[in-house]
Amino acid sequence: xxQGEEDPQALSIQEGENATMNCSYKTSINNLQWYRQxxxxxxxxxxxxxxxxxxxxxxxxRVTLDTSKKSSSLLITASRAADTASYFCATYGAGSYQLxxxxxxxxxxxx
Amino acid sequence: xxxxxxxxxWVICKSGTSVKIECRSLDFQATTMFWYRQFPKQSLMxxxxxxxxxxxxxxxxxxxxKFLINHASLTxxxxxxxxxxxxxxxxxxxxxxxxxxxxxxxxxxxTRLTVx
Numbered sequence: 001x002x003q004g005e006e007d008p009q010a011l012s013i014q015e016g017e018n019a020t021m022n023c024s025y026k027t028s029i030n031n032l033q034w035y036r037q038x039x040x041x042x043x044x045x046x047x048x049x050x051x052x053x054x055x056x057x058x059x060x061x062r063v064t065l066d067t068s069k070k071s072s073s074l075l076i077t078a079s080r081a082a083d084t085a086s087y088f089c090a091t092y093g094a095g096s097y098q099l100x101x102x103x104x105x106x107x108x109x110x111x
Numbered sequence: 112x113x114x115x116x117x118x119x120x121w122v123i124c125k126s127g128t129s130v131k132i133e134c135r136s137l138d139f140q141a142t143t144m145f146w147y148r149q150f151p152k153q154s155l156m157x158x159x160x161x162x163x164x165x166x167x168x169x170x171x172x173x174x175x176x177k178f179l180i181n182h183a184s185l186t187x188x189x190x191x192x193x194x195x196x197x198x199x200x201x202x203x204x205x206x207x208x209x210x211x212x213x214x215x216x217x218x219x220x221x222t223r224l225t226v227x
Contacts, residue, residue, distance in 0.1 A: 013136045033220075042204060042220035043155075044119075088154060097214055099142060099206075 005102055006089060012108040017038050018077045021105040023089035024069075030092045032065055033099070036085045043088070046074075079110045115207050117219035119209035124195055125227055127180045132222045135207030140185035145216065146178075149202040161188040172181055195226040 005024045013019050018030040025032070031050045035110045049056045049072065056063045061076040076083055089102045114137040117161055124130050134144055134149040142163045147155040167180035179191040188207075192199055202223050205215040 011156075012144065023120075038220075040202070043218040045208075045215070048215070092214075097208055097216075098145070098157060098160065099216055100157070103154045106152075 006087070006105045008105060010106045010108070011080055011109065015079060015081055015109055015111050016059065017079055017110070019079050019083070019107055021074045021087050022071060023069070023102050024071045025074070025091050025100075025102075026070065026088075032063075032072050033090045034063060034072075035060075035088045035090060035101075037088065037104075038085045052060075074090075076107075079107075079109045081109050083107060084109045113209055113215075113217045115204055115205065115219040117203075118221050119222060121128060121223040121225075123225045123227065125157060125194055127194055129191055129193045129212060130195055131223070132192070132203055132205075132224075134188045134190070134207070134219050136186045136207040136209075138213075139209055141188075141209065141211075142185060143208040144182060145190040145206045145208070146180065146190050147204045147206070149221075151202075156225070163188075170202065174187045179190045181223070185224075193226060195224070197226045200224055 007022050031048050033048045034046045037043050047058045047063050049063050060077045065072045086104045086106045088104045090099045113226045116135045118133045141220040144161040146158045148158050149155045157170050158173045161180045163185050169175045177193055182188040202221050204217045204221040208216055
């Protein structure tokens with residue numbers, strides 16, 4: 001069953017603003033990953049955060065993980081038009097190699 | 112490294128025909144590959160897990176006789192959509208598991224299937 005649930009489903013911001021997307025999941029996880037997908041294209045892996053980590057940074061990306069609330073957030077700072085894409089969280093269940101994807105957030109960055 | 116390719120990138124076929132989609136790990140061996148389907152404006156849904164040298168494991172609700180998976184080598188898995196119908200039109204994405212990289216999945220660029 002689908003685990004991750006992102007909100008908002010769609011987000012529209014001006015270039016230069018920060019974008020925050022949230023993800024919730026239902027069961028225990030080993031790690032949580034965020035992916036980006038440009039329209040009609042494949043997935044690009046952005047960042048992985050392990051279950052024993054609370055925060056992770058990669059360039060303009062900041063991911064937090066709260067295992068007590070079973071939630072994660074992805075922050076993109078100083079957004080650019082090129083950040084326009086759909087963003088998905090995905091989780092591996094404990095002892096599983098299968099990824100379960102959330103519904104995604106469609107981000108539009110207006111130049 | 113860790114590049115996964117898919118072929119074709121898009122295909123249009125007539126209803127009732129069969130379509131084969133290839134997924135290749137270009138620079139690593141993958142005993143496990145995964146096939147996902149993504150309908151417009153929706154998320155990826157796992158269809159099946161493809162294991163080299165053995166039968167694929169299908170997710171609930173996915174017809175194994177309609178979506179034939181063959182993982183004949185450590186670098187190639189194929190998905191054949193048999194007797195395709197318009198409702199099979201979707202974006203099909205594969206991924207390959209790299210065991211030496213923390214079991215991370217690397218995704219192909221996807222195949223857009225349109226059934227007329």
